[in-house]
Amino acid sequence: MGVQKEIKELEVAKLPELQHRNFRNDEFWKKIPGWANVSRAEFSDHKWQTKNSIRKIDQCKKVLGKLLKEEIYQDMLEGQKITPMNIRITPYIFALIDWEDAANDPLRKQFLPLGSQFLEDHPFYREDSLSEDDDSPVPMITHRYPDKVLFLPTSICPVYCSYCTRSRLIGGSTESVEKETYGANQKNWEAAFDYLMKMPLIEDVVISGGDSYMLTPAQIEHIGESLLKIPHIRRIRFATKGIAIFPQKILTDDAWVMALKKVHRLGLSFGKQVVVHTHFSCPREITKWSQMAMDRLYQIGILVRNQAVLQAGVNDKVEDMVLLTRQLSYMNIQPYYVYQHDMVPGCEHFRTTLREAVEIEKAVRGTTAGFNTPTFVCDLPGGGGKRHVASYEYYDEENGISVWRAPYVKPNEHFLYFDPIHKLSKEAQERWADPKKQQEMIDAAVKASGVQS
């Protein structure tokens, strides 16, 4: 009877509607020649994952051998001359890449850029597109919304994403960009805690970076306790991409998980929220390990929400976004936000038009419960904050210019988001090539919006 039930469940799981319940559990890393003899126990160990993370293109060649096609290898070397992000990728994600079709693989695209994929940056890109530094009253704090702050205790991560919005400071200098990356150092956080103590309106703190995975258990506890003891702070969120790209840490780094559990318990005892925000981009990142890691966090009682960035060739197909949404929900992760890609350097190939975001949002809405449906937002360049993608004041689709307002955050300003030029008509692309016409198009869009600044 038990066997029959299992067979029936397997058949059901093959239905396309139930694809999200299939979590791959094969030994996929063994296809990588350098890891063919790595046991499941070794691959499951967070220390092995950290030690064997890929930091250089030559390491790719070493572990992949003949699986790495020469043209991809050369193209990745070219990519290193252009990208603002260094390489760091866990064996888990590296082994999930389809190296037979590396050029089109959504995981390769996110972490190992090809020189041939880069496009010229939009004329209005900015290194700090969201003006986080302008809204920073003390180092490591961005204070934009009245009751919420962003705290960046470190600027290192377990992986480096090519699409990172903070490429200006994350992950160390590259061939093309000088940056002042900093590791987690408790002594440097006092000014941030002092500031938060003196600001009674603040109730919500996002601990990001960088990535909370890179904080030691003692640092997780120190940050958690310091924040929770500030009377007016009601909610803290540890942000980490870790669950998506390195679930083994949740399963085998007991000290780290216990530190999180301790902070969560302290939060409960104070009647305050301690949650985790993570960052899955696409279904291909999800395996049985993701589900097991989430089971562990869920059993501890930790709520996890997901924030994804919309990226061309990674998750810009409706079916992929629907599947991702369902998989996350199934694992007890709440799909919270999908961001329109920020206008930062080296990312033009990733960006979609605003229209594409609106259409994907429209298609995803209704596929599952509302509380598990992500809100698609555009984080306004210049610091207007997050706005629903369909809440623009005016959208000149022909020239890819949208005009926005942020009535509460900055009531007397207007904000502009620009679609990637390569996705516009040939005529519009020609207009963008002329700086005088650029300004005319922008002035006309602002005038048509009726927004005064």
Ligand code: SF4
């Ligand atoms: S994990 Fe987050 S902060 Fe770190 S590189 Fe990726 S997107 Fe940037």
